[in-house]
């Protein structure tokens with residue numbers, strides 16, 4: 654069965670999609686079987702691995718709302734498999750109202766695919782609403798990217814409150830996979846201060862690997878490639894490779 658990891662932080666622009674796309678590719682390069690489940694209506698993770706976000710059909714919306722076959726929705730790429738998203742997913746939270754067990758629709762779909770993979774990474778939307786609740790019900794653990802910027806910790810208490818609620822009501826096993834420092838700029842004191850503060854808040858739970866601010870990471874998506882394919886020797890590529898190795902080493906130990 655796959656380890657299902659939700660990449661979540663209700664703040665936008667903290668590096669969720671960048672992390673999901675590139676970690677999928679680097680785990681895959683380490684020989685793991687990986688599925689990226691794009692669960693953001695913006696579908697940037699879908700296009701980030703080179704899958705047409707307007708043309709993918711069936712997609713995760715069709716699976717959850719129209720009962721499409723989830724196995725038919727999976728698209729294989731050189732960098733890992735993708736369960737594509739679509740902008741229609743934006744309305745799915747409302748359309749789920751009245752559906753029985755609506756918090757577990759994503760879980761039902763991913764449980765079918767789980768035996769085929771080592772890892773399933775879910776790219777969450779920037780909210781704590783029904784889509785994210787679905788992701789937290791489907792996941793075994795959550796990976797929280799935190800941008801090394803002012804107010805980095807703002808909102809994390811709301812996230813953790815939602816996690817506690819999901820654990821109590823629906824998914825008691827849900828664990829914190831790790832906190833990932835992103836867009837770190839070693840030239841600024843601010844980045845260092847934020848990193849220290851995040852480590853104080855989450856002792857022992859912050860990855861040793863830190864993702865630097867690297868322009869290659871922001872350029873790669875427009876080429877439909879992970880950074881390791883776009884510029885393999887960039888600092889961004891090195892960092893996400895190191896993150897995959899760190900994660901695998903942690904899982905091999907446990």
Ligand code: ADP
Nearest residue numbers: 665666667668669670671836865866867870871
């Ligand atoms: P989220 O999914 O949390 O909204 P994204 O991964 O889309 O965040 O990142 C927000 C923006 O920042 C994007 O334009 C992305 O290309 C850019 N970005 C993300 N991580 C980095 C990084 N480490 N260095 C430089 N740019 C980055």
Ligand code: MG
Nearest residue numbers: 669670693697
């Ligand atoms: Mg995103």
